[in-house]
Amino acid sequence: MTVRTRIAPSPTGFLHLGTARTALYSWAYARHHGGQFVLRIEDTDVARSTQESVEQILASMHWLGLDYDEGPVYQMQRLDRYREVVEQMLAAGTAYRCYCTPAELDEMKEAQRARGEKALYDGRWRPAPGKVLPPIPEGVPPVIRFCNPPEGDVTWDDLVKGPITINNREIDDLIIVRTDGVPTYNFAVVVDDWDMGITHVFRGDEHINNTPWQINIFRALGAPLPQFGHVPVILGEDAQKLSKRRGAVSVTAYEEGGYLPEAMLNYLARLGWSHGDDELFTREQMVGWFDGSHLSKSPAQWDAAKLAWVNAQYIKAKPDEELAPLVAAQLAKRGITADERLRAICALFKDRCETTVALADWAAAFYADVQASDADRTQHVTEAVRPAIATLSDKLATVAWDKVSIAAAIKEVLAAHSLKMPALAMPVRVLVMGKAQTPSLDAVLALFSREEILKRLQEA
Numbered sequence: 001m002t003v004r005t006r007i008a009p010s011p012t013g014f015l016h017l018g019t020a021r022t023a024l025y026s027w028a029y030a031r032h033h034g035g036q037f038v039l040r041i042e043d044t045d046v047a048r049s050t051q052e053s054v055e056q057i058l059a060s061m062h063w064l065g066l067d068y069d070e071g072p073v074y075q076m077q078r079l080d081r082y083r084e085v086v087e088q089m090l091a092a093g094t095a096y097r098c099y100c101t102p103a104e105l106d107e108m109k110e111a112q113r114a115r116g117e118k119a120l121y122d123g124r125w126r127p128a129p130g131k132v133l134p135p136i137p138e139g140v141p142p143v144i145r146f147c148n149p150p151e152g153d154v155t156w157d158d159l160v161k162g163p164i165t166i167n168n169r170e171i172d173d174l175i176i177v178r179t180d181g182v183p184t185y186n187f188a189v190v191v192d193d194w195d196m197g198i199t200h201v202f203r204g205d206e207h208i209n210n211t212p213w214q215i216n217i218f219r220a221l222g223a224p225l226p227q228f229g230h231v232p233v234i235l236g237e238d239a240q241k242l243s244k245r246r247g248a249v250s251v252t253a254y255e256e257g258g259y260l261p262e263a264m265l266n267y268l269a270r271l272g273w274s275h276g277d278d279e280l281f282t283r284e285q286m287v288g289w290f291d292g293s294h295l296s297k298s299p300a301q302w303d304a305a306k307l308a309w310v311n312a313q314y315i316k317a318k319p320d321e322e323l324a325p326l327v328a329a330q331l332a333k334r335g336i337t338a339d340e341r342l343r344a345i346c347a348l349f350k351d352r353c354e355t356t357v358a359l360a361d362w363a364a365a366f367y368a369d370v371q372a373s374d375a376d377r378t379q380h381v382t383e384a385v386r387p388a389i390a391t392l393s394d395k396l397a398t399v400a401w402d403k404v405s406i407a408a409a410i411k412e413v414l415a416a417h418s419l420k421m422p423a424l425a426m427p428v429r430v431l432v433m434g435k436a437q438t439p440s441l442d443a444v445l446a447l448f449s450r451e452e453i454l455k456r457l458q459e460a
């Protein structure tokens, strides 16, 4: 058997973090087993699906490096196939037309609630031997419903949650085709998973209630059942479901926020899955380890600080020549064009940055004027230190422009004015970088031109 997995996002917004994590698990599972991973776009909710969203989803998949072997397959391009299967089901008696109006259905549900029963379709249009169906009303377009087995249990051994059983009496004859001829999620998903030969379905556990219907439809079609793994939701830091109202939930937001895709994947992987105590691992290691075990049964909680820590580790480890273009892109958004110094700037600042945005904040000081806070100026650029800054300016006007010579000049100024390093370094940093804390002063100064440093020191 070739393992085939898929991710099936609905294009109604950005790629959600939860969907990205499920995509990662599906992808890693397929890669682990030398199988295939398919991307399917579930666009049957015509009112809410947009092309823009499709493009954002594809871009996020690409950014994360979750490459797929087939797709994107669009459900709306498969309507003929769904129609064909529905015709077969109608002929086989596993589906039927229902002419209930919305008002009638409301009434049915009201009555059930009033009796204290669960609101379920009562099967009034379901054919049965000897049963007389109501006369077909005029002008009411029918939906098509699935003949769900009325009795018995649906049981599956969930890859994440273990054995799950739901009794058929808990569920009803669900609508598989709407009045406009568009199939519903539960039906299209089965036909697709069947046609695409999907062997393992990983998805969010909000779909657990759908799975019994899907299993029954697979069986009615005589189709082989995939294995299901329902991954728990991701909770926000307030332990509520991660939602837009509670901050960033899209992959795009993190891309823009200066996170590296490899850090994002690493963090998402650990959010609901573990391999011993390993916190940092490469995508290849994950593929090697990801066999579907060690998936957590309980919801994971989003931890922005941990993600930032993971990202910082990846930034630190990333070669400067790979980091520089990412920071250049961040600078470009601010209208700043970087130059060949950017690599060295990345090298100097990367181990104090959690994101490439933070790195760009530092880098920007080399390409645009800086504005120190009044507090920093008052505290550090004092009357007492101005003579020393003037001496430093004089010396820097003539020294050879490299780190070693700059360091020697600074030392001479300290000696001449009987100052300790911080007393001079802090005000110079404030004037040059707009901040009192930076990496070693000589290294910072050497990354500027002499002219620029003399100009900034004049602000003292």
Ligand code: GLU
Pocket (backbone or CB within 6 Å): 007, 008, 009, 010, 042, 189, 202, 203, 204, 207
């Ligand atoms: N379109 C569904 C979703 O985005 C897919 C669910 C599934 O994987 O079956 O939730």
